[in-house]
Amino acid sequence: MFEAGAMPNVRRLYVKIWPKDINSASGCRGGFDDIGIQHLSSLAELCVSIYCQGTRAADVEAVEVAFKSMAEANPNRPKLEMRRYQAEEMLKDDE
Template sequence: IQQVPKEKITIRGGTRFLFPTLVNFQFKCQRRMSLQVLMFEAGAMPNLRRLELETSVALLKWEGCRPVGMEHLLDLKEICVSLWHCQCTKSEGIAAECALRNIAQTHPSRPTVTITIT
């Protein structure tokens, strides 16, 4: 996705799910796009085990640090996050890491988190 969408990108659940066997999903935010533009409905991607996210530390700070409905990814085992600094301080990077690890700790399946800061 190259431009910020006007509406959320919704991954449908229930009987309408589009990716019933998908086990790995990668989402990369460009420019001013926040991870919160992505939304998972209950029952979406029922077999997803690995979620890969890429965004800016600055976007985590100002716009939230997770897609909406991540708690609906019940089989999730691993979250891999790649953060780019974009003129952020080291303390802002650490704060972003802490926020992401907290998300994993509160997720129903307690996935592991791998964070790379570039």
């Protein structure tokens, strides 16, 4: 998604993500693991909203691990804030 040199002045990035939709589009659980956060050279803060409705707990956790890894891959080590929404509507892993 973000290639080298993309958005050189962005300091704060807000991401809203629906893991259920990623899994449907990709045809597999987990969906993605790299959208190029490491290329955002001025990034200081990464805010991720995860919408859990209809998503397995393991898939939500995989998204959290992926974003943590992406933030750590950025040379600036941006502050990472992740929040779960609709967590009460998350599926159990056996559903």
